[in-house]
Amino acid sequence: MKTHWQILVVDDEEVMRESLAAWLREDGYAVDTAASGREAVEKSRGRDYAIYFVDLKMPGGMDGIETMMQIRQIRPEASIIIITAYATVDTAIAAMKEGAQEYIVKPCNPEEISLLVSRIIKVKNLQRENTILRKKLTRQYSIQDVFSKNQRMHQILSLAGEVASLRSTVLIQGESGTGKELIARAIHNSGDRAQKPFVPVSCAALAETLLESELFGHEKGSFTGASTQRRGKFELADGGTLFLDEIGDISPKVQVDLLRVLQERSFYRVGGSEEVRVDVRVIAATNVNLPQAVAEGKFREDLFYRLNVIEIQIPPLRERREDIPLLAGHFLDRLSHELGRAVGEITEGAFRLLMDYNWPGNVRELENAIERAIVTCRGASLSEEDFGFLAQNSPAQKAWAPPANMTLQDMEKQLITATLQRTGGNIKESATVLGIDRSTLYEKIKRYEIQR
Amino acid sequence: MKYLYVGSMGDVDREAAAAIGERLEREFGAPVRGMELPDAEFAYNAARKQCGSIPVLELLIRSCPEDALKLIALTERDLFIPVLTFVYGHAQLGGRSAVVSLARLRQEFYGLPPNQEVFLHRAVKEALHETGHTFGLVHCPTTACAMSLATNIRQIDSKQTAFCAACEAHWRRRSRE
Numbered sequence: 001m002k003t004h005w006q007i008l009v010v011d012d013e014e015v016m017r018e019s020l021a022a023w024l025r026e027d028g029y030a031v032d033t034a035a036s037g038r039e040a041v042e043k044s045r046g047r048d049y050a051i052y053f054v055d056l057k058m059p060g061g062m063d064g065i066e067t068m069m070q071i072r073q074i075r076p077e078a079s080i081i082i083i084t085a086y087a088t089v090d091t092a093i094a095a096m097k098e099g100a101q102e103y104i105v106k107p108c109n110p111e112e113i114s115l116l117v118s119r120i121i122k123v124k125n126l127q128r129e130n131t132i133l134r135k136k137l138t139r140q141y142s143i144q145d146v147f148s149k150n151q152r153m154h155q156i157l158s159l160a161g162e163v164a165s166l167r168s169t170v171l172i173q174g175e176s177g178t179g180k181e182l183i184a185r186a187i188h189n190s191g192d193r194a195q196k197p198f199v200p201v202s203c204a205a206l207a208e209t210l211l212e213s214e215l216f217g218h219e220k221g222s223f224t225g226a227s228t229q230r231r232g233k234f235e236l237a238d239g240g241t242l243f244l245d246e247i248g249d250i251s252p253k254v255q256v257d258l259l260r261v262l263q264e265r266s267f268y269r270v271g272g273s274e275e276v277r278v279d280v281r282v283i284a285a286t287n288v289n290l291p292q293a294v295a296e297g298k299f300r301e302d303l304f305y306r307l308n309v310i311e312i313q314i315p316p317l318r319e320r321r322e323d324i325p326l327l328a329g330h331f332l333d334r335l336s337h338e339l340g341r342a343v344g345e346i347t348e349g350a351f352r353l354l355m356d357y358n359w360p361g362n363v364r365e366l367e368n369a370i371e372r373a374i375v376t377c378r379g380a381s382l383s384e385e386d387f388g389f390l391a392q393n394s395p396a397q398k399a400w401a402p403p404a405n406m407t408l409q410d411m412e413k414q415l416i417t418a419t420l421q422r423t424g425g426n427i428k429e430s431a432t433v434l435g436i437d438r439s440t441l442y443e444k445i446k447r448y449e450i451q452r
Numbered sequence: 453m454k455y456l457y458v459g460s461m462g463d464v465d466r467e468a469a470a471a472i473g474e475r476l477e478r479e480f481g482a483p484v485r486g487m488e489l490p491d492a493e494f495a496y497n498a499a500r501k502q503c504g505s506i507p508v509l510e511l512l513i514r515s516c517p518e519d520a521l522k523l524i525a526l527t528e529r530d531l532f533i534p535v536l537t538f539v540y541g542h543a544q545l546g547g548r549s550a551v552v553s554l555a556r557l558r559q560e561f562y563g564l565p566p567n568q569e570v571f572l573h574r575a576v577k578e579a580l581h582e583t584g585h586t587f588g589l590v591h592c593p594t595t596a597c598a599m600s601l602a603t604n605i606r607q608i609d610s611k612q613t614a615f616c617a618a619c620e621a622h623w624r625r626r627s628r629e
Contacts, residue, residue: 019506019533025545027601028590083535107500107537111603379625 005121006030006047010040010067011055011083016106020053027114036060037067044071049078050124051117056084056091065098072099079120125337132334146179146186147330150320152424156183156312163310164191169262171247171307172285174314177364180285181245183312188241193281196240199233203254204246211254216261218270234267238278247307248288248299259303282307313424317359317366324354327363331370332382343374345381357390413448416441420450454521455485458579459512461527461551462491468554469526471572472579475613479580480627482521489515492529492551505531505542505551512549522586523549524579530555540578540602543585546626550582562605574605576613584615587623592616 007029011017014035021031032049034040037058044052052071056064068080081102082095092103102116146157163170164187172180181200188198206214217232233242250258261267266277284307293299317324328346336343346354350373359365373386416434423429431441444450458473473484495507508531516523531539531553540557543550557574559567580598592599595607597616602608615623 013534015506016534020535022545023533023536023539026543026585026590106535107532108535109603110536110539113536114601114603378621380622 005050005124006032007051007053007117008032008034008040008043008047008049009053010034010037010058010064011053012036012058012060013055016055023110023113024117027117029117037062037064037070040067041070041074044074044078048075051120052078052080054080054082056082056095057086065094068095068100069098079124081116128337132338146182147323147326148320149322149326150315151429152315152426153320153323155424156314157186159310159312160187161190163187165193166191166310167281168309169281169307170283170310170312171290172283172312172314173290174285174287175316175362176287177362178314178316179363180287180314181243183314184241184243184283184285187283188243188281193240197237198241198243199237200243200245201233202245204249208251208253211250212257213270215254216257216267216269217272217276219272221271229269232269234261234278234280235276237280239280241281241283244282244284246286246288247284248286248290248293252300255300255303259300259306262303262306313422315422317362319422321355324359324366325351327366328354328370331367332374335367335371336374339371339374341374341377342380343377343382347381347383349384350382350387353384353387353390409448412444413450416444416448417450420445453519454482455517455519456480456482456583457485457487457517457520457523459487459489459515459523459525461489461508461525461529462493464526464528465554465571465575467568468572468575471576472524472526472552475576476524476579476583479615480521480583480623487517487523487525489525492527492531496529497532500532501530502532502538503527503529505533505539505553508551509542509544509549512551513544513547516548520548522583524583524586525549525551526554526575526579527551528554540608541582543582545585545590546588547586550586552578552582556605557608570609573613574608577608577611578602580613580615581611584619584623587626589615589619589622589626592619594618 007024009017009021009024009031011020012035017033017035021033024031032043032047034043038060040052040054052068054064054067058064058067064082064084068082071078071080079101080099081104082100083104083106084091085106095103101120104112104116146153148154148157160183170184170187172183174180185198188194201214203211213230213232215232215234217230217235220229257267262282265279266275268275290299290304290308294301294304328351332343332346354366361368369387369390372389373382377386419430419433423433427438427441431438434441456476458469458476460469469486473486477484490511492503492508495503497504508525508527512523512525531542531551533539533542538556539553541550541552552575554575555561557578558571559565577598584599589599591601594600594616595610596612597619598611598614599616599619600607600611602611
């Protein structure tokens with residue numbers, strides 16, 4: 001995967017600079033050039049080059065060593081190769097002492113440069129693979145790992161950062177595949193509990209009795225099959241965070257038990273009589289509309305308020321389409337590397353298709369789509385044809401049937417209420433979405449007595 | 453109708469020019485025309501006792517005929533770019549012109565007895581390689597492919613006089629664009 005690695009060639013002599021750049025481009029690298037040390041330092045601020053070829057002697061008060069030192073302050077991981085026409089032991093020692101990875105004398109043998117670059121890239125590939133694997137292994141996601149250009153997502157990430165070190169319960173709501181667990185892990189990893197366990201539990205995956213035992217543990221002999229004492233997830237998460245995914249699916253009995261733990265911070269193991277005290281921060285997530293479940297009597301109101309201390313509502317991908325190119329590029333970069341496929345870009349036509357698709361499965365579906373396209377792609381870029389399966393997956397547009405006995409005013413009130421909820425009460429954004437100006441929206445909110 | 457021009461910069465091995473013309477015509481499916489070009493002597497650098505490939509390429513870009521699909525020039529001169537001790541050839545990546553140096557492709561250059569067959573094979577591989585660059589192809593990781601990087605004569609000898617399937621598909625796609 002050469003195209004992912006960028007190289008900067010720094011030389012004041014145009015012919016030197018451009019000829020080396022052209023030679024490296026033939027080798028498949030993305031190469032930029034800089035005509036001075038200052039230009040190189042500026043460029044290094046904006047882009048993370050893997051390798052810098054820096055000429056030792058450059059005019060303008062900033063030679064190769066000074067350029068290298070400044071670049072290393074900005075990019076400590078960068079590999080810098082000093083090039084010179086005048087090899088002396090002193091300059092070689094000075095360059096290496098200041099952190100140059102290599103020192104080459106021009107003109108040099110093409111084999112030498114080729115081997116040098118491929119050796120550095122090999123190490124960089126290994127380092128990158130290592131970072132990806134380590135992250136996967138520990139799932140050490142931080143807030144910086146959540147990519148978004150969307151204003152609402154920025155507000156969510158900012159809130160996640162602010163509440164990371166608090167003990168308050170967080171309720172994350174969002175459709176399936178929007179990244180609820182990623183946000184929960186980011187909150188955990190950004191706070192004081194980062195060094196303590198993050199314990200995820202999928203509540204929907206377990207039957208009522210099993211979930212009870214899973215959460216609170218059990219004593220030996222408490223039920224058939226309980227041959228030993230077992231600690232539950234609450235105990236395992238002591239000092240850290242318990243992530244209760246799909247909380248909307250838990251039974252009334254578990255709702256009561258959970259409410260008790262959240263209130264008293266203590267519980268009894270199943271079949272036990274000894275009270276267990278824990279210090280656990282609970283983050284819950286659901287794709288169910290909990291206020292509606294409360295209204296329908298399916299979810300306890302008191303538990304809802306206990307969980308909903310800090311509320312995070314993750315918008316679906318179709319409501320933050322500006323993130324699609326960013327996420328698609330990120331997945332392409334990571335997955336093409338993991339799958340060992342030299343697919344370097346997504347064509348404009350394919351991007352248009354991705355932008356137009358509705359993404360019912362959200363970010364997870366986008367990730368899967370990119371992976372499938374990479375696997376089946378025959379060229380070096382993902383084209384519209386590689387995403388042909390999206391059209392097949394797209395459900396046919398259903399005819400819309402309005403609810404019976406609904407007036408136009410009722411409809412307008414409901415639409416405004418839903419839009420305000422979705423935008424977190426943001427008047428400007430809601431007015432834009434609804435296609436009316438702000439003063440009209442204020443007037444309608446007042447007329448329909450809508451709570452914001 | 454577009455032609456593939458095989459240019460001779462001064463006196464070049466006629467057999468090599470003919471073999472290259474034949475192979476390029478077969479590979480790229482465009483009729484080949486010969487072309488006489490000035491000797492690369494104008495780009496001679498006395499300090500390095502070689503000719504600069506950059507001024508040579510600049511000349512080719514200026515001389516490229518309107519009806520040329522590509523202009524692949526051959527020279528007997530040893531070529532260099534300033535940062536490297538030598539180059540076997542130089543191409544405009546994704547452009548129309550390229551030059552191939554025959555100087556280091558002969559056995560005699562390495563103190564061995566002449567072998568015209570080996571020389572011709574090497575010349576054809578290098579011409580395919582530089583023409584591939586003009587179609588936007590970059591170096592290929594498959595060592596047997598004509599587009600693999602060769603920085604010494606052994607690497608040229610281990611290539612085949614053909615593109616691998618991926619490189620062939622790539623130049624065909626690029627030629628349609």
